[in-house]
Amino acid sequence: MMNDSPSNLFPALRAKMGDRWYYVTTFTLSEVAQWIKPVDQIHERKELKTWIQRVLRSERKEEIATYLLNQEQRFFNAIVVGIYGGDPEWLPVEVGDSPTLKEIKLGQRQSTAFGFLQLSGNEEIFAIDGQHRVEGIRQALSENEALKDDELTVIFVAHKSTVEGRERTRRLFTTLNKYAKPVSPAELIALNDDDAFAIVTRRLIESYQGLQSEFVPLVPTANIPAGNETAFTTVISLYELVKTISIPAGSKERKLLEKGPPNWARVDEIYDTVVLFWDAVQTHVPPVRKVFRSLPDKKLAADFRIETGGHLMFRSAGLQGFARAARALVDHGEKLQVAVRRLADCPLDLSAKPWIGVLWNPSAMTMIVKNKKLVVNLFLHMVGEKPVPSNYDLLAQYRRATGIDNERLPRRHS
Numbered sequence: 426m427m428n429d430s431p432s433n434l435f436p437a438l439r440a441k442m443g444d445r446w447y448y449v450t451t452f453t454l455s456e457v458a459q460w461i462k463p464v465d466q467i468h469e470r471k472e473l474k475t476w477i478q479r480v481l482r483s484e485r486k487e488e489i490a491t492y493l494l495n496q497e498q499r500f501f502n503a504i505v506v507g508i509y510g511g512d513p514e515w516l517p518v519e520v521g522d523s524p525t526l527k528e529i530k531l532g533q534r535q536s537t538a539f540g541f542l543q544l545s546g547n548e549e550i551f552a553i554d555g556q557h558r559v560e561g562i563r564q565a566l567s568e569n570e571a572l573k574d575d576e577l578t579v580i581f582v583a584h585k586s587t588v589e590g591r592e593r594t595r596r597l598f599t600t601l602n603k604y605a606k607p608v609s610p611a612e613l614i615a616l617n618d619d620d621a622f623a624i625v626t627r628r629l630i631e632s633y634q635g636l637q638s639e640f641v642p643l644v645p646t647a648n649i650p651a652g653n654e655t656a657f658t659t660v661i662s663l664y665e666l667v668k669t670i671s672i673p674a675g676s677k678e679r680k681l682l683e684k685g686p687p688n689w690a691r692v693d694e695i696y697d698t699v700v701l702f703w704d705a706v707q708t709h710v711p712p713v714r715k716v717f718r719s720l721p722d723k724k725l726a727a728d729f730r731i732e733t734g735g736h737l738m739f740r741s742a743g744l745q746g747f748a749r750a751a752r753a754l755v756d757h758g759e760k761l762q763v764a765v766r767r768l769a770d771c772p773l774d775l776s777a778k779p780w781i782g783v784l785w786n787p788s789a790m791t792m793i794v795k796n797k798k799l800v801v802n803l804f805l806h807m808v809g810e811k812p813v814p815s816n817y818d819l820l821a822q823y824r825r826a827t828g829i830d831n832e833r834l835p836r837r838h839s
Contacts, residue, residue: 432456437542437581439515448515448542448581449503454493455573458563461506461550488684489561494569495686496619503578504555508548513583516541542581553582611643614664619685622671625696626664633703635717636663640726647741648792654727657716662741669748670702671695673756698761702751705762709769712736734775734785742792743775743784746800753801753813767808770838779803779835782827796826807838 437450452460493499517540520531552559565572617623629636640657644650647661658666671694672679682691707714712729719725729736737743747768754764772778775785775792783796783803799822802812812819824832 433544433546435542435544437515437540438538439517439540440538445582447583450542450579450581451576452579453573454562454566454575454577457504457559457577457579458566460544460548461504461552461559485557486560486564489558490564490568491684492619493561493565493572493575495684499575501558501577503580504558505553505580505582506550506555507553507582508550510547510549513545513548513581514543516543609645611645611660614660615643619687621682621685621687621692621695622664622667624687624692625667625671625699626660628696629663629667629699629703630660633700635707635713636703637721639721640716647745649730649741654724655721657713657726657739658741658744662744665745666748667695667699669745669752670761671698674749674752701761702748702765705765706738706769708762709766710738710773713738732790734780734787734790737773737775737780737784740775740784740792742794742800743773743780746784746797746804749797749801750804753805754808754810757810767838768804771804771807772835772838779807779823782829783823793826796822799823799826803835807835809837 435450435452437448439446439448441447517537520536520539562572562577614620614623614626630638630641635657639655641660641663642650642653642656643660647659647665649656649659668679672682682688682695707717716725716729726739730739738747750768751761751764754767755761759767772780774780776787781787782793783799784793785791786793798817799819802817802819803823805812806819820834823834824830
């Protein structure tokens with residue numbers, strides 16, 4: 426929609442919270458770029474430099490610009506801005522009772538909340554909340570001017586250029602950043618319609634027997650909550666496995682698939698690859714097959730995730746290590762089904778060698794999650810493959826992890 430209103434006059438709602446008056450209006454993206462100053466233009470004011478901007482991450486700006494350029498269903502929440510100087514003026518428009526809607530009677534609040542915010546052009550406007558979005562908008566407009574008429578909600582909070590005024594502004598800035606709750610990784614996986622791996626993860630939970638939500642709960646971390654006797658893994662762990670199995674390590678395609686918009690043919694390919702993995706796991710790892718084919722209320726997963734360790738595949742760190750090793754074999758030219766079969770012949774009991782001290786701490790009876798590279802290379806060694814990278818000193822790392830100076834590597838199983 427084209428903006429044909431005066432460039433310094435903005436329709437707005439006026440409201441109050443606590444002891445602050447604020448104004449809710451809309452800017453086109455071009456007005457965001459025009460009115461809201463970039464970081465380097467306000468840094469000359471030392472008192473602002475110390476608090477207004479968190480360090481702007483260039484990759485975050487890139488992500489936002491890419492989103493704006495590629496997503497037709499784009500949407501942002503409001504940007505909160507502060508304003509110093511100039512001569513901003515609130516021009517109220519009093520609204521009377523409607524002659525056509527006789528049942529509606531307007532009170533003082535309803536009739537005086539509407540008006541216009543007029544800026545003189547000398548104001549210094551800066552983002553209190555939404556700094557990365559402003560910079561992302563600026564970059565997107567430099568690449569595609571057609572975005573300029575998109576409209577975005579902007580909330581103005583007025584400030585005085587006094588010590589007290591700046592103190593109030595600092596307090597507002599820290600409050601917004603302290604209490605703004607980011608969407609958790611698990612929630613992003615559940616909601617993101619751009620990330621191909623998130624889409625595949627949800628599709629697996631919806632359609633693959635054994636990965637339904639009872640077996641794969643939506644919890645804040647990759648780890649299965651203590652006391653959960655039903656879960657096989659978690660949404661975050663499954664999502665990480667989808668990424669691992671479907672794309673070679675270090676592939677540049679991964680970031681593109683995460684950002685979107687989704688290439689649906691590629692989404693289907695990734696789904697088929699991950700289904701192939703799970704079909705092979707069920708074929709060659711009987712405990713997983715047993716749980717996948719059971720009813721959730723049987724709580725069979727608890728039989729394989731026990732206090733003394735249990736089965737490697739029923740712990741997120743163990744499952745991820747198995748998946749990374751399978752991907753390494755595929756990258757070496759092995760077929761995925763064969764890779765799973767070979768790895769399934771390796772010891773998968775956490776309380777036995779080679780996993781004691783590597784994945785399992787028998788004293789604390791807890792998982793060890795820091796030895797990711799060692800876990801993969803122990804699997805590769807046991808199936809007769811070279812380490813990744815080729816100069817990785819497996820024996821030295823194994824001895825370091827176990828704390829046994831004369832420890833030997835496990836025997837090969839194929």
